Amino acid sequence: MRLLWNVLQPWRPAFLRAMLFGTLATLSALALTALSGWLIVRASQQPPVLYLLVAMVGVRFFGLSRALSRYLERLGVHDAVFAAATRVRDGLWSALSQKLPARRELQRGDAVLSQLVGEVDALRDLLPRVVLPPISSLLTAVGVMVTTGLLLPQALLLQGAVLFIALVCAPLLAVAADRRAASAEQGARSGMLSRLSVLLSAAAELRSNRVSKGPLDSVRELDRKATAAATRSAWAQGSGTALLTACAGLSAIGFLMIGGPLAASGQLPAEVLLALVLLQLGLIDAFAPLNQAAIGLPAVRAALSTLARELESSPVPTLPKAEPGFAVQAENVSLGWEGRAVVEGLDLSLARGQWLTVTGPSGAGKSTLLATLMGSVPSLGGHLAVTGKIAWCPQESHLFDSTLRGNLALARSAAEAPDDSELLQVLKQVGLGPLLAELPQGLDTKIGLAGNELSGGQRQRVAVARALLSKAELVLLDEPTAHLDEAGALALMTDLRSSLQGCTVLLVTHRPEDRDATDQLLELGLQSVSVHDTVKV
Structure with missing residues (x-):
């Protein structure tokens, strides 16, 4: 639960306010119930009305206090959460x-959406129902024990037993009946979010091939499981509330049996006894949220466990700087994941301003090399040194649903934002001058969600323009022509070589044509590594 402590930070004023007003709301509700009973019995004795004025004002006060405190508690807990x-x-x-x-699956929108949105939202919705009720219930129990001890100490043992059942036994019964239904519901909802994201992105292909029924049925099945889990969770919460209700009713009878003789002998005012009896019945509403909190606790723990795995990241040592005149130097370097080497014995010296083309079959270590150069994963052995700022252009660079200017401005901080002349120059360098002339609002033209108003080649050129604006000295191009036809790939590579002059470039590609105009060729095989010098033409 250390992650929960660090995330919620209960020492902050918002959470402390929520805890204070939540307890006050519960105590006000109990005081309202007890005082109302006292007032009814006392009024039946027809005393002078002045004797009742304080109690009448008290009823109004606790009624308003309960509503206001609950409202302020909601404000505080939602602020904190x-x-x-x-x-x-x-x-x-x-x-x-x-x-x-380093993790290709994270480049799928549904994976990030499920973790960044779905699981965090589930945790956000669960925390108000799980964290605060135990604290408020415990403080309320202390107040009830003090009240009983002052007014009817003979029933103190009975009161303690009832509160123990309310604080411990009823929540445990609810958890046992739940059988992790809340966690199952959360998992099903998260799976639905991920599955729906995939289905929406592939809707056209599924409809055109008439195969949408199966995937949609799987979503319906997840929804059915989530609904069944929610129903089971409601039954579990009801079982805990039923036990609490039964104990509160029996406690009220017990208080009557203990206090009845005292009231008959005049040792205890009848109105005080009735107030204590009604106080027992008021415990139902006061402690019922604790059952829901207990049911939601496994789901919170599961969500925190998932998030903790993603938040944990082993620090990757900073790569040393290469010798003057070199951008990348590798001596007997081994690359891989989690101790399993993919590339071994890599020796490489890439001078500033040179092009290095990396080829090889899938699984040979091309993406591993890029991830290691960017510092996402450490090398497994040898000496690897890199000099200069790095810019990465993946196969499908993300473009935001904003203007062309806004997408390019991401390359630098607001304090160093490029001006229009610089933006126009870099767009011409990457071959987007004709496109810019056709745009109705120039740089302020919206390019659509994920840049869907642009072609694949134009999107890749925008990504390269963004890399150039970042003033990176080492540019990593990961299959920039992967989704283009032959003519489009040739045109893009021609513009890339022109616009990236003076930069050190590492190009990962499967196209044989890209091997020609390069300074060095790195061929990665499943069992071998070879580096060749080539001649530019």
Whole structure:
């Protein structure tokens, strides 16, 4: 639960306010119930009305206090929880962005959407129902024990037994009846979110091939499982509440049996006895949220466990700087994942301004090399040195649903934002001058969600323009022509070589044509590594 402590940060004023007003709301509700009973019995004795004025004002006070305290509690707990969710999202964003080059599955929108949105939202919804009720219930129990001890100490043992059942036994019964239904519901909802994201992105292909029924049925099945889990969870919560209700009713009878003789002998006012009896019945509403909290606790733990795995990241040692005149130097370097080498014995010296083309079959270590150069994963052995700022252009660079200017401005901080002349120049360098002339609003033209208003080649050119604006000295191009036809790939590579003059470039490609105009060729095989010098033509 250390992650929960760090995320929720209960020492912050918002959470302390929520805890204070939550307890006051519960105590006000109990005081309202008890005082109302006292007032009814006392009024039946027809005393002078002045004797009742204080109690009448007290009833109004506790009625208003309960509503106001509950409102202030909701404000405080939502303030605390939303701030906690923001901290989790910030941490997830930092962790996932570091792991992105090393984990291909994170490049699928549904994977990031499920973790960054679905699981954090589930945690955000669960925390108000799980964290605060135990604290408020415990403080309320202390107040009830003090009240009983002052007014009817003979029933103190009975009161302690009832509170023990309310605080421990009823929640345990609810958890046992739940059988992790809340966790199952959360998992099914998260799976639905991920599956729906995939289905929406592939809707056209599924409809055109008339194969949408199966995937949609799988979503319906997940929804059915989530609904069944929610129903089971409701039954579990009801079982805990039933035990609490039965104990409260028996406690009221017990208080009557203990206090009845005292009231008959005049040792205990009848109105005080009735107030204590009604207080027992008021415990039902006061402690019922504790059952829901107990049911939701396994789901919170599961969500925190999943998020903790993503938030944990082993620090990758900073790569040393290469010798003057070189961008990348590798001596007997081994690359791989989790101790399993994919590339061994790599020797490489890439001078500043040179092009290195990397080829090889799938699984040979091309993506591993890029991830290691970017510092996402450590090398397994040897000496690897890199000099200069690095820019990465993946196969499908993400473009935001914003303007062309906004997507390019991401390359630098707001303090160093490029001006229009620089933006126009770099767009011409990457071959987007004709496109810019056709755009109705120029740089301020919206390019659509994920850049869907642009062609595949144009999107890749925008990504390269963004890399150039970052003033990176080492540019990593990961299959830039993977989704283009032959003519488009040739045109893009021609513009890339022109616009990236003066930069050190590492190009990962499967196209044999890209091997010609390069300074060095690195061929990665499943069992071998070879580096060749080539001649530019």
